[in-house]
Amino acid sequence: MGKAVGIDLGTTYSAIAILGESGKAEILANRDGERTTPSVVYFQDDGSVLVGTMAKRSAAVAPLDVVDFVKRQMGNPDWRFDAANGRQLSPEEVSALILKRLKEDAELYLGEGAVTDAVITVPAYFDDAKRRATKDAGRIAGLNVLRVLNEPTAAALAYGEEARKDGTILVFDLGGGTFDVTVMTITNDVYDVKATDGLHELGGKDWDDRLMTWLNQQFQNEGGPDLTETFESEADLREKAEAAKRTLSQAPSTKVILSSGGVTKSIPVSREQFESITVDLLNQARDLTISLVEETGLGWAGIDHVLLVGGSIKMPMVARMLEEISGRPPLRAGNPDELVALGAGIQAAIEAPSAGTPRPRAIIKDVTSQGLGVAVLADDGSGRLVNSIIIPRNTKIPAKGSDAFTTSVEGQTEVHVQVTQGDDEDFAFVKEIGDQLLTIPPYPKGAPIRVEFAYDIDQMVSIAVYDLTTDSLLGSFEVDNTANLSDEDIRTATDNNNDTEVG
Known part of the structure; x- marks a missing residue:
């Protein structure tokens, strides 16, 4: 039997990790040699699917056959995706295809047989329906979900096991689609969560959306058509807005080439402009963070470190804001895109130790995210x-x-x-x-x-x-949450998943 794995099932990117024989958590590269896999699914006419980078690249040319950001629909009983072969898929079924790809990649990488046991992470602020949907997605993909672990807790576990430092930390986790903030203490391998809060619809996608709207308006101001009028041009706009956002995290300005309806324009955008049109988004995270620190009664003086987690923390405005409110520069422990998966890999080794791998001593004391x-x-x-x-x-x-x-x-x-x-x-x-x-x-x-x-x-x-x-x-x-699939639905979805080839 293969090792238990930890999976960060992200809104925009996913990753999988194990605890290696050295006692350190390791990211498992996918079949394309990438350390993270885009959480994107492309449904082809023959019924097979592509998951990952190739699916993401197909969004601009076949937008109606591509699903992304499905994590935001977890626990939503009314959402369905109409695939090219006539199937209707729930959020759990789409997520299960992403998990199947990660599972197969792990089996290929490890070469130790089937991977069946997994810890899957979720935003701390996920409610009952969303957590159950995540577990169900794992079941459909053929995984025994050992535990559903909060993402900030997983990140802190990865940080703590590497840094070996005690203290009180605030985990600021801004991902592609969700935001969590958590305060916890680390003392002698005990990770004691004091409080957590979050927004399940605040993440990098919202910054992308805002930049898309701004770029589209600039394009129209210069005589171009509305780029949101067709699925293809909107998908192309999204791809370019996301690329511009990434560039602006490294450079003070960039240019975006937009073309449609015989009109081609080069739209300049500066980091200052980008931050101006998205400041209200950052303020949502800022206000929630300040409120949580006040709720704990610790004050900023009682916080030893602020830990940055998630791909969206790469925007300079995030670290700058946190330094302003906390009075100290935040920490970046390793790759913020990988920290949650690494922590999940450590927790997987705690839940299901394997021969030849030292069992971590960490103990997690988590809290309810909602009343x-x-x-x-x-x-x-x-x-x-x-x-x-x-x-x-x-x-x-x-x-x-x-x-x-x-x-x-x-x-x-x-x-x-x-x-x-x-x-x-x-x-x-x-x-x-x-x-x-x-x-x-x-x-x-x-x-x-x-x-x-x-x-x-x-x-x-x-x-x-x-x-x-x-x-x-x-x-x-x-609680038999009406937002979740029935046992019969899960059995049918599992059969369909088994019959679907994932590339």
Whole structure:
């Protein structure tokens, strides 16, 4: 059996790593010799797919057959991609094709048989549906997902195992599509997360989108057509905007050649202009970071290091902003594109040690990223629902919590348990992730009911409901999130995945 691997399933790029025999984490190059693989899938007419660089290059010529940024759709039950062969694919199925490519590349690189066990990372702020979708994608790809690990925690693990320094660190993780910020302490190989926050739709793609809009407007101002009117010209614009963003991370200015409808123009853009049109995006990350540090009660004086993670931290505006608010230059530990995968590789060795490889001593104490609760009737008699939080955000996991409630009408015979995820007291501003209808005897109004929550290490939720009148269990259930695939869907998707050739 092959080694357990760690996978960073990213919005724009993915990577895979193991803990080597030397005790150090190593990135596994893909079949093209690249250390990261673009998270892009190209569906060909014959039913086969390309994943990676060749798929990314196909976006400009066959945009309707290419899927990218699918990570942003994880846990979205309404999103489907219509492939050229007539199949409709869920986000889990598309992600599973990326994972299949990574799995096959790892098997090719290692030459030790099938790779079956994996730790897969997710943004810390991913909710239950998105985490379950990630695990399901792994199952569809033929992987036994040992653990779903938060990306900032993985990055800190890679940093800590290499630097061997204790202290309190803030991990600022700005990737291609998501943003997380986490504060944790490292003490004698114990990684103790204090607090985390994030935005699941803030990342390099948003900077690209903003530059695309600006370039398109400049092109139109000079007599060119709207480049977003056709899929092909929009895909070409995206490719050039992303390339310009990368250049502006290294140089103070660049030029972008745009051509359409018989019009060709060279559009100059400076780093200063780019930063001006995206400053509000950076401020979202800035404000969330300041708020999290305040929430911990540590203050910036209590933070020893600020660690930069994710490909989008290469934009100079990011490090400059962090130095301004923290009073010290942030750290870059190795390649920020690889740090999460390396940490996942270390965690994989902890979860499934292999012969000949030293087992890391690291212990991770993570926290919930969002509150968990139930919907209850407000006390004011209005009949409106409010969110009663049972496990607050930033509670250590695995976690348990309970609260007692009462029946609301005489002779009530059913209890509707609506499980929520979110931190707002207003039910309208949280997400219902599952529900269950339980039968009770026809008690008088005010009969006591206790709801108990359990939150496991992967941040999956299970619930038990007790009748306190008889001190008996009414029922228990795991959250069957309606946003996720059914077991039958997963079996069908697995068969399709097995039948699909990935290049």
